Amino acid sequence: MLYRAHVLVCNGTNCSLKASPEIQKEFSRLLPEYGLDKEVKVVETGCFGLCEYGPTVVVFPDGTFYSGVKVSDVREIVSEHLYKGRVVKRLLYQVPPAAKPVQVYPEVDYFRHQVRVVLRNCGFIDPESIEEYIARGGYQALGKALTAMTPAQVVEEIKASGLRGRGGAGFPTGLKWQFAARADGSGPKYVVCNADEGEPGTFKDRLILEGDPHAVLEGMALAGYAVGAHQGYVYIRGEYVLSIERLERAIAQAREMGLLGKNILGSGFDFDVEIRLGAGAYVCGEETALFESLEGGRGEPRIKPPYPTDAGLFGRPTVINNVETLANVPVIIERGASWFRTLGTQKTPGTKVFTLTGDIVNAGLIEVPMGITLREIIYNIGGGIPNGRQFKLAQTGGTSGGVIPPELLDVPMDYDSLAAHGSALGSGALLIIDDSHCIVDVAKSFSFFFLHESCGKCTPCREGTLQLHRIMERISRGEATRTDLENMKALAQAMYVAPLCPLGQTAPLPLMSTFRWFESEYLAHVVGKTCPAGVCPVDGTAARAAAGCAAREV
Amino acid sequence: MKSLEDLARLREEVRERIKVREGAKAVRITVGMGTCGIAAGARDVMAALLDELAKRGLTDVTVTQTGCAGLCEYEPLVEVARPGQPKVTYSYVTPEKIRQIVAQHVVNGQIIGEWVLAAR
Known part of the structure; x- marks a missing residue:
C-alpha cells in the first residue's frame, strides 16, 4: 500500500519528556477511527532540533511543521488536516517575536540558515529502521570503500577532506587514521567511538545517536577498514538510555543484514561493534581514561606518549573518534573530499x-x-x-x-x-x-565543576582545582584581595602544563578567559566589594535573588 | 546481504517508502476534502486513487488534499498538475473515473476533456 502522507513525530529525548510517545500512540489510535490507517503512516524520528518548541510533528508531503503539540491536539490534526486537508493553523510554529505562523518545514528561519550534513537524517527517518537509512543512501559509502577503494585510499580521502575531530580538540582525523594504519599490525587494532559526551550543556552526540545511529556505525566500519581494525567499541554514558537502545537495535539490524560481522558485502572484511557503558565521570571523556574504564579499570588518565594510535585500548593501536566526527565519514566517502571542502572554511572544512x-x-x-x-x-x-x-x-x-x-x-x-x-x-x-548574570558567579560554577570532577590521580589538578575554587569563592563573597588574583593567574600558568590530562589543563581556562574579557567586573568584587549584577553575596549576606526579583531592590 | 548489488537492490526497493518526504514530485494530485467533498464521496475517490497508484507502482506522484474550493456543487473535485501541461480540475469524480484519470492523464498525459471543469 502506498501511503499518501507521513506524520513524523519527534521522539528525541527532549520531545519524549514532553509526551511525544503518547502523541504517537494517539495518532496510531485515531487514524483507524477515521479510516486513514492505510493512507497515512506514523513515523517515529529522532530530534528535529527545535527542542524549545517541542513536541514537534511534521506532516509530509507538504512539510507542515507543528510545534508544541499536545496529546489533546492530535484529534484536530487527524480530523482537520489528515482527513479534510485543512492545516491546523493554531499549531503551526510561530516565529517569535513576530508571531507569524510558518507552515512549511524548510521555510522556518531556524532551519533556513542551517546546513545539514551530520544531521541529514535526524528528524527525517525512523532511526529504528535500517531500511530507511539505506533508502537515504546509507551503507553506500561502506560498499564503495570495500569494493572500489584500498584502505590507504580511504585514509587519503579523509585526509584530503580536512575533517578535524569534532570532540573539541580539532585534531585532523585523516592523520590520526594514518598513524593507526601504519602502527604495529602484529595483533588486533581497535576503533572506539567516544560517546561519553560529558561537557555540561552538550547533548549533540546523544541526539545524533538517537536520530541516526547507523551513520555512526557506518563511520566506525569505514575507520576499521581504513586502519585494519576488526572490532569497534562505542563507549557511551549509561544515562543515555534512548541512544543505547537505538544503537543496540541498529547493531542487531546491521548484523542481520550482513553490514556488520564477517565478510561484509562479500569483501572478506570483518568488523563488529559492541557497546560499553560509562558511569558518567567527566574524566572518562578523556581518551586514555576512557580506555582504562573500558578495560574495566578505574577511569584515570594515562601518561602520554604513547598515544592511542600506538598503544590505546588493551595496549593496541586504536583510533578513537567522537560521534559527530564518525557521522561525517560516510558522507565524505560517498560524496568525496572536494565536495566536503566546499563547506566551511579552508582550514576547517565542513x-x-x-x-x-x-x-x-x-x-x-x-x-x-x-x-x-x-x-x-x-x-x-x-x-x-x-x-x-x-x-x-x-x-x-x-x-x-x-x-x-x-x-x-x-x-x-x-x-x-x-x-x-x-x-x-x-x-x-x-x-x-x-546580562542578568554575574561573571564571577558563572566562573565560580565552572571552578566548582572541575573541583568535583577531578579524578585525583595527579597533584596539580587535585590540589589546583581546589585552590582555584577557594579563590573564586572568596571573590564572590567580597573577601578576596589583589594578591588572590595574582595567585590565581600564577596557579593557572602552572596548571596549563602540569596536570596529566586535559581535565586539569583546561580547568583554569574558563576562569582566565572570563577574567580577560570581564576584568572590571572581577575588580568590582575584589576592590569595590560590589557585584554589579547583584548576584554575589559580596556584603556577606546570602545571595540576592537573580535579576528581576523584587528582593534585588531591597 | 552478500554483495554491493544486493545493497543497491534493497535501496531501490525501500526508497519508494520514504519518497513522500522528499519534496517535489513530477505529478501532484489534489483531492477536495471539504465537508462537501467528503459528503459527495471524496473519501472513496481517495481510496481508489491510492489503490490505483499502488497497483501501477507510480511513486513519482504527490497525493494531497485541500478544503472546500467554493464549488460544492461540482464535488468531488480533483486537480491534476502535470509538468508541461495546464493544471486541470475534474468535477463529479468517482472511484471509476479516478482510475481512468490515472491511466490516461497521469500516465499518458491525455487530458479527459469531457470531465474537465477548469484548466489553467
Whole structure:
C-alpha cells in the first residue's frame, strides 16, 4: 500500500519528556477511527532540533511543521488536516517575536540558515529502521570503500577532506587514521567511538545517536577498514538510555543484514561493534581514561606518549573518534573530499553541530557551516535573547572551552580563529548568557565543576582545582584581595602544563578567559566589594535573588 | 546481504517508502476534502486513487488534499498538475473515473476533456 502522507513525530529525548510517545500512540489510535490507517503512516524520528518548541510533528508531503503539540491536539490534526486537508493553523510554529505562523518545514528561519550534513537524517527517518537509512543512501559509502577503494585510499580521502575531530580538540582525523594504519599490525587494532559526551550543556552526540545511529556505525566500519581494525567499541554514558537502545537495535539490524560481522558485502572484511557503558565521570571523556574504564579499570588518565594510535585500548593501536566526527565519514566517502571542502572554511572544512542553550529564544540542536559568526547563530537561527536582555557572553564547548564576549560576535566560528582570540570552539555546546548574570558567579560554577570532577590521580589538578575554587569563592563573597588574583593567574600558568590530562589543563581556562574579557567586573568584587549584577553575596549576606526579583531592590 | 548489488537492490526497493518526504514530485494530485467533498464521496475517490497508484507502482506522484474550493456543487473535485501541461480540475469524480484519470492523464498525459471543469 502506498501511503499518501507521513506524520513524523519527534521522539528525541527532549520531545519524549514532553509526551511525544503518547502523541504517537494517539495518532496510531485515531487514524483507524477515521479510516486513514492505510493512507497515512506514523513515523517515529529522532530530534528535529527545535527542542524549545517541542513536541514537534511534521506532516509530509507538504512539510507542515507543528510545534508544541499536545496529546489533546492530535484529534484536530487527524480530523482537520489528515482527513479534510485543512492545516491546523493554531499549531503551526510561530516565529517569535513576530508571531507569524510558518507552515512549511524548510521555510522556518531556524532551519533556513542551517546546513545539514551530520544531521541529514535526524528528524527525517525512523532511526529504528535500517531500511530507511539505506533508502537515504546509507551503507553506500561502506560498499564503495570495500569494493572500489584500498584502505590507504580511504585514509587519503579523509585526509584530503580536512575533517578535524569534532570532540573539541580539532585534531585532523585523516592523520590520526594514518598513524593507526601504519602502527604495529602484529595483533588486533581497535576503533572506539567516544560517546561519553560529558561537557555540561552538550547533548549533540546523544541526539545524533538517537536520530541516526547507523551513520555512526557506518563511520566506525569505514575507520576499521581504513586502519585494519576488526572490532569497534562505542563507549557511551549509561544515562543515555534512548541512544543505547537505538544503537543496540541498529547493531542487531546491521548484523542481520550482513553490514556488520564477517565478510561484509562479500569483501572478506570483518568488523563488529559492541557497546560499553560509562558511569558518567567527566574524566572518562578523556581518551586514555576512557580506555582504562573500558578495560574495566578505574577511569584515570594515562601518561602520554604513547598515544592511542600506538598503544590505546588493551595496549593496541586504536583510533578513537567522537560521534559527530564518525557521522561525517560516510558522507565524505560517498560524496568525496572536494565536495566536503566546499563547506566551511579552508582550514576547517565542513559543518559543526551545536547545542544551543541558555538565554536564547530557540534553544535546540543546530548544524551550521564552520566559519559562521556567533552573531548569525544567535540572531538569525537562535531568534535572539529573550526578555529584552542584552547578550553578555557565550560559553563554547562546555566548561573546558572558552568564552566569547560581545567583542567577538563577528569572529568566524572555527578552531583557529577562535583560538587566535584566546577562545575555543569546543565540543559543541553554546551556552548563551545574558546580562542578568554575574561573571564571577558563572566562573565560580565552572571552578566548582572541575573541583568535583577531578579524578585525583595527579597533584596539580587535585590540589589546583581546589585552590582555584577557594579563590573564586572568596571573590564572590567580597573577601578576596589583589594578591588572590595574582595567585590565581600564577596557579593557572602552572596548571596549563602540569596536570596529566586535559581535565586539569583546561580547568583554569574558563576562569582566565572570563577574567580577560570581564576584568572590571572581577575588580568590582575584589576592590569595590560590589557585584554589579547583584548576584554575589559580596556584603556577606546570602545571595540576592537573580535579576528581576523584587528582593534585588531591597 | 552478500554483495554491493544486493545493497543497491534493497535501496531501490525501500526508497519508494520514504519518497513522500522528499519534496517535489513530477505529478501532484489534489483531492477536495471539504465537508462537501467528503459528503459527495471524496473519501472513496481517495481510496481508489491510492489503490490505483499502488497497483501501477507510480511513486513519482504527490497525493494531497485541500478544503472546500467554493464549488460544492461540482464535488468531488480533483486537480491534476502535470509538468508541461495546464493544471486541470475534474468535477463529479468517482472511484471509476479516478482510475481512468490515472491511466490516461497521469500516465499518458491525455487530458479527459469531457470531465474537465477548469484548466489553467
